[in-house]
Amino acid sequence: MNQISLVNEQSMNNLMTSLDIAELTGKRHADVMRDVRHEIEELGVEIGERIFAHTSYKDKSNRDSPCYKFGKEGAMQLALKYDAKTRYKVIKRIEMLEQQQNTHSYMIEDPVERAKRWIIEQQEKQLLIAENSVKDQLIGELKPKADYTDKILQSTGLMTITQIAKDYGMSAQKMNSILHELKVQYSQNRQWLLYSKYHAEGYTHSETIPITHSDGTPGTKLNTKWTQKGRLFLYQLLKKNGILPTIEKRNEV
Template sequence: MGQQVEFGVPVALPAMFGEALTMSSREIADLVEKRHAHVLRDIEKMIQDIDEPSFGLVDFEAQYRDAKGERRKEYRLPKDLTVTLIAGYRADLRYRVVKRLEELEGEQKHSAVLSGKQLIAAALIEANSTMEAQAKQIESMKGDVAALEQIEAMSGSLSVRPAAKVLGIPEHKLKTWLQVNRWAFRQSGKGPLQAYTDKRNVGYLDHKHGEYTKSDGEKGISITLMITPKGLTRLAKIFSKGGDE
């Protein structure tokens, strides 16, 4: 699957950097020969019909830039929801998706397993291509929580997914921690994560706002929670102590 980059920061990391295999709604649309807007609609209806309480702590929504450079919405679904989604599609189209999932699983199994220290270096390099010239400095910093303070001079803010990779923890664990410890919240328990004002004021978190087109053609405003280098440093110290502030 291709990777879209926003402001030099990967919106979604490749499968080898994640714990679970996912497939983008755009790739599904290509495989089943449907318009992406229709697949988005099918996904939203499926999630609503399943009504799984745990989905409140899972964010399947992502963004990508189209050919014109405009930000658009997509979904990145785990294998179980991908298979559930295509259940009502034609058999030959379902077969294409299943075969692609098998290919992705094979690629994931053969990917080198990165250690915690290697993962920090890889995520930082993915987060900002300009860090290539500083590779030697990053190498000496790997795994050293105190040295993460130097990241402030080397990279920009990260969305939750790549930030979790830098911290070496599952994305869902970071999202849950941010909500439980009142760093971030979801409006009325739904929607994207948003930063509490006090965390923005101290420079730990920030927001990025964008515009996207809904399935009905109307324009919508998206909010992406961003963790600043200062916030990343603070979180690294917290999780080095077991997650207690």
């Protein structure tokens, strides 16, 4: 954990800071601060400021710089914004910090106070188990979408309809037929063309290539490929119509 001097002393409800999340995600601290502010805005000020407490720390120049501190609830709220590996790192960091703080409680000399502390900790553990069960379900429900969406966003370049159809476990012919039924494209001279309302959306990139007809006469053929923006559009449209990529079907089993 970052060695920082917080204005307010950390407690069980303030296990982590935005600096810790920056370290775990590899993001700039300013970007994590922006993420926290976005969560507060989305949750509403009343809930958001209860989960995320604005504070400060001493930077390398010994100046007071802003940061946020939060407990497990806030850490998990942020973790849901990131990928599965980062969520795992956050969970393990929380477990380590909780274990450290629990170890300190057993150093209480008075046996009665130590017993009281033990009872409180057991109650807290039961609450955390219940909270984790809920959060695990939420993460599980969000993960299928994140898996395929991340796959799209991490990709670069253009894709053929055959490549996209493969993600859904179907042929290009079947995919083209579905997109025709959904009024995305139509067939003209044995070529699939987008309806005019999609022309300027940046979903596809086409080029003409020279061909030779069977009778020996020259001609051209339109070669259309889908951009990653177009691929994401297809994913959202198909999912809306109950058609899922193979990776999400596996996660639903």
